Structure formats: structure tokens, C-alpha cells
Amino acid sequence: MDYFRRTKIAGIIVEDKVETGREVIILGWVRTVRTSKAVAFIEINDGSCVGNLQAVINNPEDFPILADILTGAAVRVAGKLIDSPAKGQKYELAVEKLDLIGPADQSYPLQKKRHTFEYLREIAHLRPRTNTFGAVNRVRSKIAYAVHKYFQEHGFVYLHTPIITSADAEGAGEVFRVTAFDLAKVPMKDGDIDFDEDFFGTETFLTVSGQLEAEIGALALSDVYTFSPTFRAEESYTSRHASEFWMIEPEMAFCDLQETMDIAVDFLKYIFRFALEECADDMAFFGKWIDKTVQQTLEHVIESDFERITYTEAVKILEKSSQSFEFPVGWGCDLQSEHERYITEKVFKKPVIVYDYPKDIKAFYMRVNDDGKTVGAMDALVPKIGEIIGGSQREERYDVLMQTMKEKGLKTDIYDWYFDLRKYGRVPHSGFGLGFDRTLMYITGMSNIRDVQPFPRVPRWAKF
Ligand code: 4AD
Ligand code: MG
Numbered sequence: 001m002d003y004f005r006r007t008k009i010a011g012i013i014v015e016d017k018v019e020t021g022r023e024v025i026i027l028g029w030v031r032t033v034r035t036s037k038a039v040a041f042i043e044i045n046d047g048s049c050v051g052n053l054q055a056v057i058n059n060p061e062d063f064p065i066l067a068d069i070l071t072g073a074a075v076r077v078a079g080k081l082i083d084s085p086a087k088g089q090k091y092e093l094a095v096e097k098l099d100l101i102g103p104a105d106q107s108y109p110l111q112k113k114r115h116t117f118e119y120l121r122e123i124a125h126l127r128p129r130t131n132t133f134g135a136v137n138r139v140r141s142k143i144a145y146a147v148h149k150y151f152q153e154h155g156f157v158y159l160h161t162p163i164i165t166s167a168d169a170e171g172a173g174e175v176f177r178v179t180a181f182d183l184a185k186v187p188m189k190d191g192d193i194d195f196d197e198d199f200f201g202t203e204t205f206l207t208v209s210g211q212l213e214a215e216i217g218a219l220a221l222s223d224v225y226t227f228s229p230t231f232r233a234e235e236s237y238t239s240r241h242a243s244e245f246w247m248i249e250p251e252m253a254f255c256d257l258q259e260t261m262d263i264a265v266d267f268l269k270y271i272f273r274f275a276l277e278e279c280a281d282d283m284a285f286f287g288k289w290i291d292k293t294v295q296q297t298l299e300h301v302i303e304s305d306f307e308r309i310t311y312t313e314a315v316k317i318l319e320k321s322s323q324s325f326e327f328p329v330g331w332g333c334d335l336q337s338e339h340e341r342y343i344t345e346k347v348f349k350k351p352v353i354v355y356d357y358p359k360d361i362k363a364f365y366m367r368v369n370d371d372g373k374t375v376g377a378m379d380a381l382v383p384k385i386g387e388i389i390g391g392s393q394r395e396e397r398y399d400v401l402m403q404t405m406k407e408k409g410l411k412t413d414i415y416d417w418y419f420d421l422r423k424y425g426r427v428p429h430s431g432f433g434l435g436f437d438r439t440l441m442y443i444t445g446m447s448n449i450r451d452v453q454p455f456p457r458v459p460r461w462a463k464f
Contacts (some may be wrong), residue, residue: 011049072104146274161210173204206231214251244457251431260430291445340386391432
């Protein structure tokens with residue numbers, strides 16, 4: 001094949017690395033073909049960028065294969081790169097040789113018309129070939145790289161935390177089980193399922209968060225981060241919830257809640273700046289076709305000082321507001337998406353970090369404040385999405401942790417290792433989790449999480 005000899009289209013039309021007059025080999029898929037007696041045009045895309053390269057044939061009668069080349073086909077085109085006389089494109093390819101590699105017939109679902117995102121979800125195996133999903137996949141990849149770049153440059157160690165775990169890190173019970181039992185004959189002992197007999201000899205789940213293991217890392221390596229898939233069996237049918245999503249979780253030793261907020265803000269701004277600077281071509285596409293304000297929105301976040309308010313202040317603001325909410329507000333209630341969005345979009349008109357939440361509505365591992373009622377938790381809220389980051393200072397005091405876990409009715413015996421971290425060389429430590437998929441929604445302007453994940457997993461949907 002011509003794997004090493006091919007030129008990717010991005011190298012020509014985005015990076016401008018190829019001078020005109022050069023012979024190039026293009027390998028890609030046909031977006032459209034227009035043929036007349038005098039001339040034929042083939043628009044080719046190879047996934048390297050959103051733009052197509054136009055291949056031009058001035059003697060169509062010498063290329064009988066043209067009759068078999070339809071939208072969706074894979075082709076090899078060799079010829080000279082020339083300056084295009086046509087408007088709207090700089091270059092085109094004067095075809096010398098044209099080969100059909102893999103045909104596609106009229107039933108190919110991605111013909112010229114624009115399809116709805118709902119329809120494209122049904123054909124998730126073909127949607128990466130559309131402009132939108134090509135751009136989403138490329139930006140997703142670049143931003144994943146930016147995540148690693150940021151933490152590696154700041155001295156963090158990338159820690160691989162387990163996917164299969166025996167701990168429910170959030171203590172919320174929204175877990176998928178992992179078992180090797182034959183579900184028709186589950187072993188029982190004294191009226192309960194006998195997990196001693198299961199594959200791992202204990203009850204196991206898909207992880208909801210790598211945080212507890214990240215704490216192990218931080219208490220040895222100082223600064224660590226995880227970046228991996230997480231799973232939640234919550235029956236949420238919103239556009240912002242997925243059952244499988246990627247989370248980035250930095251965990252820092254010798255770090256308190258306010259310092260964690262500083263890191264979260266710096267990191268988020270870095271990621272957004274990276275998108276604007278390093279994905280400019282795809283970002284221009286999103287700005288034109290998906291959300292006209294998407295670039296401005298990111299610039300606005302980069303330039304904003306994030307407002308920091310306590311939960312108690314947030315509740316006061318909501319109670320005083322004239323807006324009517326579906327869920328009533330009062331001290332002690334969990335903030336709903338409508339409340340979060342009101343605060344960030346209407347009140348402050350910029351990102352807001354809400355911190356010091358009531359102990360009763362937050363996870364067991366958060367550090368209890370001196371008032372005994374609130375914990376050192378923080379959520380970062382951004383316009384249009386609401387919560388994008390959730391973090392906290394962790395409870396490092398053995399007795400307080402034990403007390404809170406008992407109050408929340410959690411089994412303490414399986415967390416013996418977690419208590420050891422409080423017994424031997426404990427330090428104040430903190431961290432946060434950034435939802436990678438929600439971040440991508442924000443960056444691209446795509447309004448449904450199912451459309452920023454290559455293979456979305458949501459309730460009643462696990463195709464492929
Ligand atoms: O607020 P969460 O539940 O926090 C944790 O899991 C902590 N252990 C993080 C930590 O302190 N290390 O989740 C963190 C973020 C949310 O702010 C949100 O962006 C994303 O993960 N998230 C989801 N994204 C998509 N679908 C879901 N079902 C999500 N649940 C949380
Ligand atoms: Mg949260």
C-alpha cells in the first residue's frame with residue numbers, strides 16, 4: 001500500500017505544508033462526485049481535518065472507473081497539487097491516476113443531505129465520517145492530550161486506578177455489578193448472596209470514581225492524576241448524564257480546598273486555551289455550524305475570575321430570586337441543575353465555584369468543617385452546563401471519618417486500607433473530578449453528551 005507515501009489532507013489545506021506542483025497520493029472517502037462530459041469533481045475526505053480536497057478530472061472519458069465511484073466509496077487518487085481557480089478553496093488535485101479501493105452503493109446512508117443527530121446515533125458506526133463527528137473525535141483526542149500535557153508539566157504522576165473495584169467511592173449505590181456468577185444459580189448463604197463464591201471472592205463493581213485509589217497515590221507521590229472511564233448506574237435521561245464517561249481526577253497532598261480551586265481554575269482555562277489555539281480549524285467549524293458563540297464562550301471563561309461563594313450564600317441568592325424553580329430551594333437541599341445554571345448564567349454571568357455544602361448531601365470522604373454542619377466540598381459551575389467539576393478536601397482525621405461513615409450507614413470494615421492512610425503519615429489533601437465528556441460538550445457546543453462520546457452508554461442504549 002501507500003501508507004507511508006500518502007499525504008494527509010490536513011497537511012495540505014490546514015498546515016499548508018505541500019507546495020503546488022508536487023505529486024501527491026491521497027487516500028480517503030468520497031463525499032461527493034459531480035461528473036459532466038467535460039469535467040469531473042470528486043470531493044475527498046480522509047478524516048485528518050474537516051475540509052475536503054477537491055480532485056479534478058479534465059478528461060472524464062479516460063476514467064471509466066468514475067461510473068463506479070459513488071458517495072461513501074474509498075479511493076486512491078494520485079496527481080499534482082495545483083492552485084485552485086475556484087472560490088473558497090486554495091488547492092485542488094489534478095488527477096493522473098484514480099483507483100477505487102472499496103466501493104459504496106446508493107444505499108450508503110450518508111448522502112448529501114444533513115442528518116439529525118438522533119438519526120446519526122443510530123448509525124454510530126458511520127457517523128465519524130460526517131463533518132461534525134470527525135471534528136468531535138479529533139477535538140476529543142487533542143483535549144485528552146492536553147490533559148496529560150498539563151499534569152505532566154506540573155509534576156503530577158499519572159496513576160492507573162482500577163476499573164473493577166470492591167469500593168463504592170461515592171457511597172451513592174449507583175453501581176454496576178461485576179460478577180462471574182451464573183445468574184440463574186447464584187450461591188446463597190444464610191439468605192444472602194455468597195460473594196465468597198464469586199470470581200474475586202468479594203462483591204465487586206465497575207468504578208464510579210478513581211478518587212479513593214488516587215488518595216493512596218497522593219499520600220506517597222504528592223501529586224497524582226487519574227484519567228479513565230467511570231461508570232454510574234443512575235437512571236438519568238438528561239443530555240448531560242452518561243452511564244459510562246471519562247473523568248480526570250487530580251489528587252494533591254498538602255493541599256487545601258481553596259488551593260484546589262486555584263488548580264481547577266488554572267487547569268480548566270488551560271484546556272480551553274488549548275482548544276482555541278491547537279484545534280482552531282475544528283473550532284471554526286463548531287462556531288459556524290453548531291453554536292455561533294462557542295469560541296466567545298471559551299474566551300469568556302479564560303478571561304473570567306471565577307466567582308467563589310459558599311453554598312449558604314448560594315441558597316440565599318436563590319431564595320431571594322423572583323425566578324420560579326421546579327425544585328424548591330432551602331438550606332440543606334441539593335442544588336439542581338436549574339439552580340446551578342441560574343447562579344452562573346443569570347446572577348454572575350460567569351463561572352462560579354460553590355463550596356462548603358451541607359454534610360448530609362455530600363459524600364462520606366469530605367472534610368467536616370468547624371461548624372460541624374458543612375463539608376469542604378466544591379462544585380465548579382459554568383454557563384450552559386452547570387456542574388462541570390466536583391471536588392473536595394478529604395477528611396484526614398481518623399475519628400471524624402469513622403464517625404461520618406457510621407452516620408451514613410457505610411460498612412467501615414472494607415475500607416481498612418482507607419483508614420490506614422489516616423493512621424500512617426496523614427496529611428491534608430484534596431482533589432477534584434472533571435467530567436471529560438461534559439468538558440467536550442462545553443468546548444464543541446454540542447448539546448448532548450451522546451454526541452461527544454464515540455460510543456455512548458446511557459440507560460437503554462449500549463449499541464456495539
Ligand atoms: O461530582 P462527582 O460525582 O465527583 C466525584 O466523583 C469525585 N470522586 C471527584 C473527586 O473529587 N475526585 O463527579 C465529578 C464530575 C462531575 O462534576 C461531572 O462533570 C462528571 O464528573 N459527571 C458526569 N459526567 C457525565 N455523566 C455522568 N453521569 C456524570 N456524573 C458525574
Ligand atoms: Mg458532583
